[in-house]
Amino acid sequence: MDQNAKQIWVDCLGEVKSNVSVNAFNRWFKPIKPIQFKESVLTIQVPNPFFYEYLEEHYVDILRTAISKVLGSKGRLKYQILMPDSRKNKRHEKDDTDFTPGTYAVDQIKNPFVVPGIRKKNVHHNLVSKYTFDNYIEGDCNKLARSAGINIASKPGRTSFNPLVVYGGVGLGKTHLIQAIGNEILKQNPDKEVLYVSSEKFTNQIIQSIKNRATEELVAFYQDLDVLIVDDIQFFAGRGKTKEIFFHIFNHLHNSGGQIILSSDKAPKDLDGLEDRLISRFKWGLTADLRSPEFETRMAILMHKLELHNLEIPMEGMEYICYNIQDNVRELEGVVISLMAQTTLNGKELTFPVIKRVVTKYITDGRKEITVEGIQEIVAEHYAMSIDKILSRSRTRDVVVARQLSMFLSKKMTNNSLKSIGKSFGKDHTTVIHAIKSIKNLLDTDNEFQSEIMALEKRIEMSLT
Numbered sequence: 001m002d003q004n005a006k007q008i009w010v011d012c013l014g015e016v017k018s019n020v021s022v023n024a025f026n027r028w029f030k031p032i033k034p035i036q037f038k039e040s041v042l043t044i045q046v047p048n049p050f051f052y053e054y055l056e057e058h059y060v061d062i063l064r065t066a067i068s069k070v071l072g073s074k075g076r077l078k079y080q081i082l083m084p085d086s087r088k089n090k091r092h093e094k095d096d097t098d099f100t101p102g103t104y105a106v107d108q109i110k111n112p113f114v115v116p117g118i119r120k121k122n123v124h125h126n127l128v129s130k131y132t133f134d135n136y137i138e139g140d141c142n143k144l145a146r147s148a149g150i151n152i153a154s155k156p157g158r159t160s161f162n163p164l165v166v167y168g169g170v171g172l173g174k175t176h177l178i179q180a181i182g183n184e185i186l187k188q189n190p191d192k193e194v195l196y197v198s199s200e201k202f203t204n205q206i207i208q209s210i211k212n213r214a215t216e217e218l219v220a221f222y223q224d225l226d227v228l229i230v231d232d233i234q235f236f237a238g239r240g241k242t243k244e245i246f247f248h249i250f251n252h253l254h255n256s257g258g259q260i261i262l263s264s265d266k267a268p269k270d271l272d273g274l275e276d277r278l279i280s281r282f283k284w285g286l287t288a289d290l291r292s293p294e295f296e297t298r299m300a301i302l303m304h305k306l307e308l309h310n311l312e313i314p315m316e317g318m319e320y321i322c323y324n325i326q327d328n329v330r331e332l333e334g335v336v337i338s339l340m341a342q343t344t345l346n347g348k349e350l351t352f353p354v355i356k357r358v359v360t361k362y363i364t365d366g367r368k369e370i371t372v373e374g375i376q377e378i379v380a381e382h383y384a385m386s387i388d389k390i391l392s393r394s395r396t397r398d399v400v401v402a403r404q405l406s407m408f409l410s411k412k413m414t415n416n417s418l419k420s421i422g423k424s425f426g427k428d429h430t431t432v433i434h435a436i437k438s439i440k441n442l443l444d445t446d447n448e449f450q451s452e453i454m455a456l457e458k459r460i461e462m463s464l465t
């Protein structure tokens with residue numbers, strides 16, 4: 001190591017130390033290695049691109065001040081980044097990573113993963129703006145969860161509803177509600193860092209970060225949020241590493257007053273495969289269920305959706321719809337869309353007989369069919385791998401498992417023959433038989449795998465609604 005560089009960096013750290021918290025100092029400055037000092041340029045090495053972006057994002061001013069105090073106005077800083085894919089710790093010397101603080105070109109850096117919300121002033125919160133409280137109709141079915149949400153929005157992290165866990169079946173408004181809370185928090189507290197993430201995306205980020213050996217940074221990133229919203233945590237079941245990392249993040253965020261909002265399709269106590277230690281934490285806050293809306297609420301929701309689409313239909317038509325579509329709000333919306341198609345595409349007037357026909361048709365064949373392709377797609381997403389890879393000849397273990405699992409689920413969930421399933425994978429029926437056997441063997445011996453498959457089946461079924 002360049003002794004000169006080392007001394008300069010020690011001096012810089014002295015400056016930095018008085019300006020950041022001890023935690024931040026240990027986390028973000030200690031791992032930096034001074035490499036070289038040459039012609040007023042100090043080169044420092046950071047562990048990975050994420051680390052570099054984080055420094056630039058949060059500490060650029062502090063670094064700049066420190067450098068100019070120690071080296072004078074001519075002093076410059078150059079980053080050297082250990083690339084995440086260099087398994088053997090081979091250093092990636094990149095000339096083009098020569099950036100003075102604040103003037104870097106991000107696209108020259110291989111980003112280990114896209115972390116939503118990385119930029120504080122330009123937070124990509126992942127929220128969809130149409131999900132608001134204004135258009136979330138209140139009813140007995142959602143009263144508790146809705147009013148807890150409104151309460152949280154004005155004082156995130158400072159109510160007794162932390163965490164807020166919302167649970168309920170498909171299409172009952174979980175995603176809408178938790179997103180509405182996020183949107184309302186930002187409306188009332190524009191400075192808060194809010195992040196909405198699906199459990200799927202979260203899991204994929206963890207897989208990526210493990211590959212790139214950037215797990216610590218990922219955790220640090222999540223722990224710095226003010227509000228973390230995770231949708232559909234039932235999919236964490238059977239994912240050991242994800243659960244463990246989520247548990248850490250949960251604890252830290254909760255301790256530091258961050259608001260946590262979660263949704264699940266089951267009551268926490270019925271969530272097989274989620275750890276008791278995590279579930280017991282949920283008792284610190286509020287767990288509220290969403291139930292199927294009662295008739296009056298269905299009517300109110302339907303009227304609201306019709307209004308949104310500028311549709312007018314007779315009262316008896318509305319009643320007919322709400323008597324026949326009972327379980328879930330998404331289906332009510334589906335009917336509204338079908339009605340819209342009838343008027344705008346077919347030019348039909350929405351009379352009672354027309355409405356009746358639309359509803360009957362919706363009930364009888366509104367459901368799509370599960371296909372082998374659909375299964376491949378969902379399995380690929382689950383393993384953060386491309387469909388091409390599943391269809392390739394690769395014998396890598398994770399690819400083989402993904403392929404065999406897709407075949408297994410295809411047999412179980414579609415009516416296709418072994419032969420036709422094989423064909424969809426470019427293989428013959430004996431390969432499918434072998435795949436089914438292998439998966440069954442795994443299932444017999446591995447409990448985690450069992451719940452993983454259950455979660456996958458659920459997701460495949462959900463993709464139809």
Ligand code: ADP
Nearest residue numbers: 135136137170171172173174175176301329330
């Ligand atoms: P889930 O996440 O529970 O599966 P969603 O939040 O996706 O359900 O809701 C399904 C659809 O129903 C969404 O388009 C949502 O806007 C709508 N919806 C659900 N509950 C309500 C409600 N109380 N008022 C208005 N729209 C609702």
Ligand code: MG
Nearest residue numbers: 174175176231
């Ligand atoms: Mg949802």
